């Protein structure tokens with residue numbers, strides 16, 4: 304028997320492109336109403352119009368910058384005021400950093416932490432209350448295979464924040480699964496989206512067999528979270544790499560990382 308989610312609501316962060324946008328279409332097809340959130344309001348409105356041409360669901364757009372902590376309560380208030388409280392929360396917004404740690408300003412480090420972790424924790428805390436009252440909640444946290452990788456030199460932060468999201472998701476799942484609230488850390492590897500657009504030669508140095516489509520990652524993220532998994536690594540190659548990272552001595556994984564990162568701008 305397939306689950307019937309018609310009429311439920313989902314909040315998706317980072318819905319203006321890539322994995323978040325593809326999750327929006329997957330949920331729309333299932334009759335789930337959508338709250339699409341990102342900074343680029345024009346892109347969100349275009350996606351809203353296109354989805355509403357195809358599916359009869361309600362969609363609300365919220366333009367918000369998740370690097371700004373006061374935005375989290377404004378997002379909550381806007382959902383509440385519009386009687387549009389999410390049953391599904393997709394914490395997906397994110398980006399990478401390129402420079403060395405010391406070249407990135409203190410303010411930019413804080414913004415990065417806010418988008419990739421503080422917003423995940425805060426939106427979960429704000430919206431889980433309603434999920435508990437309703438006896439239903441599904442939280443998809445887009446982490447990364449990088450969360451299993453040895454510490455990288457991409458600003459020193461990306462692997463650190465993604466491993467935090469993995470542990471956080473597993474903890475939430477453990478604590479609330481008996482309330483019928485599932486939380487899954489989804490861990491994609493290299494995925495075709497706007498994420499790598501600024502990385503030039505680095506992108507072309509990654510062999511094609513290591514890439515997945517954003518649509519496949521999005522579909523797996525939804526399906527595996529609904530099954531009640533607390534952790535999902537997308538694709539056979541990425542699962543194998545995660546296993547190798549767990550198995551392999553630190554010096555060897557560091558060497559692998561050095562080779563992968565050598566074309567980084």
Ligand SMILES: NC(=O)c1ccc[n+]([C@@H]2O[C@H](COP(=O)([O-])OP(=O)(O)OC[C@H]3O[C@@H](n4cnc5c(N)ncnc54)[C@H](OP(=O)(O)O)[C@@H]3O)[C@@H](O)[C@H]2O)c1
Pocket residue numbers: 316317318319320321322323340341342343344346367368369370395396397398399418445446447448490491492493494495496497498499
């Ligand atoms: N692509 C990969 O290879 C890969 C691999 C592993 C994990 N991931 C993770 O997957 C998630 C989605 O990334 P993607 O690959 O789909 O990249 P993407 O196409 O660049 O999408 C990123 C989304 O995040 C939003 N965003 C960025 N900064 C934001 C901010 N300050 N406030 C609100 N929204 C913000 C962007 O919207 P606006 O610019 O409109 O704000 C956009 O919708 C990220 O968490 C990323 O770390 C990606």
